[in-house]
Amino acid sequence: MKVLVIGANGNTATRVIKRLAKSKHDPVAMIRNPSHRAKFDKLGVATVLADLEYPIDHAVQGCDAIIFAAGSGGKTGKDKTVLIDHIGAIRSIVAAQVHDVRRYIMLSSINNDINSQSRIAHYHRAKAHADNHLVESDLDHTIVCPGGLTDQKGTGLVSLKAELQGSGLTSRENLAAAIVACLDCDNSVGKSFSLLDGDTPLADALRAL
Numbered sequence: 640m641k642v643l644v645i646g647a648n649g650n651t652a653t654r655v656i657k658r659l660a661k662s663k664h665d666p667v668a669m670i671r672n673p674s675h676r677a678k679f680d681k682l683g684v685a686t687v688l689a690d691l692e693y694p695i696d697h698a699v700q701g702c703d704a705i706i707f708a709a710g711s712g713g714k715t716g717k718d719k720t721v722l723i724d725h726i727g728a729i730r731s732i733v734a735a736q737v738h739d740v741r742r743y744i745m746l747s748s749i750n751n752d753i754n755s756q757s758r759i760a761h762y763h764r765a766k767a768h769a770d771n772h773l774v775e776s777d778l779d780h781t782i783v784c785p786g787g788l789t790d791q792k793g794t795g796l797v798s799l800k801a802e803l804q805g806s807g808l809t810s811r812e813n814l815a816a817a818i819v820a821c822l823d824c825d826n827s828v829g830k831s832f833s834l835l836d837g838d839t840p841l842a843d844a845l846r847a848l
């Protein structure tokens with residue numbers, strides 16, 4: 640499958656891209672800064688320039704799947720959280736529908752809730768709105784909700800639950816492995832799940848979804 644990775648230069652997405660580059664799939668890295676191109680050229684991965692604050696149809700067209708791994712990050716204002724994590728995500732979902740990109744995998748977060756009162760409620764609300772939009776779309780979606788992200792080595796051992804509220808940590812390496820595995824796991828279609836580091840082999844956890 641030709642897989643568009645949105646937010647490709649990010650910490651998790653770069654790990655996703657590296658895995659995809661070694662797989663049977665054909666990744667395309669969506670970046671917003673041309674200076675990031677060299678990194679993907681070295682990996683032999685195609686790039687497309689696009690920004691979630693503007694139309695991204697040219698990036699989506701011709702793809703078979705989308706992995707959304709972008710985010711405004713903790714250092715921007717709440718306005719950017721709305722523009723990227725909420726509206727930008729919905730823009731990509733609508734573009735997928737318009738251009739008949741059937742498979743869509745969303746990197747989300749645990750504790751999403753449109754009525755969140757958390758310390759980062761603006762973020763949890765934005766992500767929840769985008770996730771709800773995806774669930775209500777006709778796309779073959781999977782929503783992966785990690786805990787606090789770490790750069791710990793990936794163990795391949797996870798805890799995967801339908802319950803999306805909770806706390807815990809998720810290594811970006813385990814998260815990237817799960818996201819890529821979902822592409823080849825029909826059992827993950829139409830599902831939302833939390834993903835924490837745990838003690839179950841990833842393949843077994845996905846099979847038991």
Ligand SMILES: NC(=O)c1ccc[n+]([C@@H]2O[C@H](COP(=O)([O-])OP(=O)(O)OC[C@H]3O[C@@H](n4cnc5c(N)ncnc54)[C@H](OP(=O)(O)O)[C@@H]3O)[C@@H](O)[C@H]2O)c1
Nearest residue numbers: 646648649650651690691692709710747748785786787788
């Ligand atoms: N941090 C946590 O503990 C945590 C916990 C749960 C869930 N999450 C979710 O996991 C996601 C990935 O985390 P991460 O640490 O891997 O992310 P990251 O390194 O911050 O990467 C985010 C990427 O999004 C891109 N981006 C931002 N605005 C964009 C725009 N307007 N158009 C296109 N791309 C844009 C950035 O592009 P540039 O490289 O050009 O800046 C960056 O590459 C987060 O966004 C968050 O939603 C995070």
